[in-house]
Amino acid sequence: MNAGLLSLAGGCIVEGRTLEQRYQWKKTVGSVDDRETLINRWNVEFDHKKTPDYFQTFGLGFFEYFQLAEDIGAEPLPVLSCGIACQFNTGELVPLAELDPYVQDALDLIEFANGATTTKWGKLRADMGHPQPFNLKMIGVGNEQWGPDYISRYKVFEKAIRANYPNIKIISGSGPFPSG
Numbered sequence: 001m002n003a004g005l006l007s008l009a010g011g012c013i014v015e016g017r018t019l020e021q022r023y024q025w026k027k028t029v030g031s032v033d034d035r036e037t038l039i040n041r042w043n044v045e046f047d048h049k050k051t052p053d054y055f056q057t058f059g060l061g062f063f064e065y066f067q068l069a070e071d072i073g074a075e076p077l078p079v080l081s082c083g084i085a086c087q088f089n090t091g092e093l094v095p096l097a098e099l100d101p102y103v104q105d106a107l108d109l110i111e112f113a114n115g116a117t118t119t120k121w122g123k124l125r126a127d128m129g130h131p132q133p134f135n136l137k138m139i140g141v142g143n144e145q146w147g148p149d150y151i152s153r154y155k156v157f158e159k160a161i162r163a164n165y166p167n168i169k170i171i172s173g174s175g176p177f178p179s180g
Contacts, residue, residue: 007140008065013056014079015086016119017045019094022081025109028061029124031123035061062123066113066134076113077171079140080106082153093149096156103160110136110165138169146175 009023011074016022027036035058062078069076083094083102094102108121113136122133141157142150154172161170 001072001074005077006065006069006072006074007077008069010079012086012143014081015084015145016081017086017089019081019083019085019092022085023056025062025078025080025105025112028058029063029112029128032059032061033089035059035083062109062112063128063130066136067130070134074133075137076138077111077138078109078136079143079171080109082142082145082150082157082173083141084145084150084153087145087147094153096100096152099146099153103157106139106141107164110139110168112159114165127156134169136168138171140171140173142173144176163175 009025009028013023021038027038038056038058065078068145073094081102083099085092111119112121112125113134115125115133117126117131125131125134140162141154145153150173158170161168
């Protein structure tokens with residue numbers, strides 16, 4: 001394939017229709033049997049869908065995505081919620097004063113990917129069968145968010161990630177349109 005990059009989890013599921021329905025990487029690791037099922041945002045996006053039949057089981061989670069990237073020789077690019085639900089749907093916002101758990105998720109993901117097996121998240125990676133780090137080099141903050149609310153949240157992530165992991169490249173969103 002010669003893939004250079006694998007964006008994970010990718011797309012609008014990162015944001016979720018609501019913040020509760022956002023993609024949360026910690027729910028996608030560990031025993032597959034213990035991973036929750038979440039209704040997919042695309043289930044309610046279309047008028048012709050009258051029954052809930054579109055779910056995510058997280059049987060394919062961040063650990064498996066990291067393995068896939070490694071197997072195909074691509075750089076993994078995990079993309080995490082910046083605390084804004086899909087702006088085309090609810091646009092629900094986490095207040096800036098309550099953003100810490102979202103930022104901590106990003107820091108913990110970097111530790112999961114790159115941390116020593118003596119760390120909490122590096123140990124989980126090792127327990128799942130991959131004691132060597134995945135050598136994560138970059139992380140995305142937000143999917144297709146835009147505007148001042150996004151920029152203010154991005155800056156909080158940027159400050160924390162740079163303070164803890166100065167070599168990680170931080171990828172920002174630019175919105176869904178080429179203008180603006």
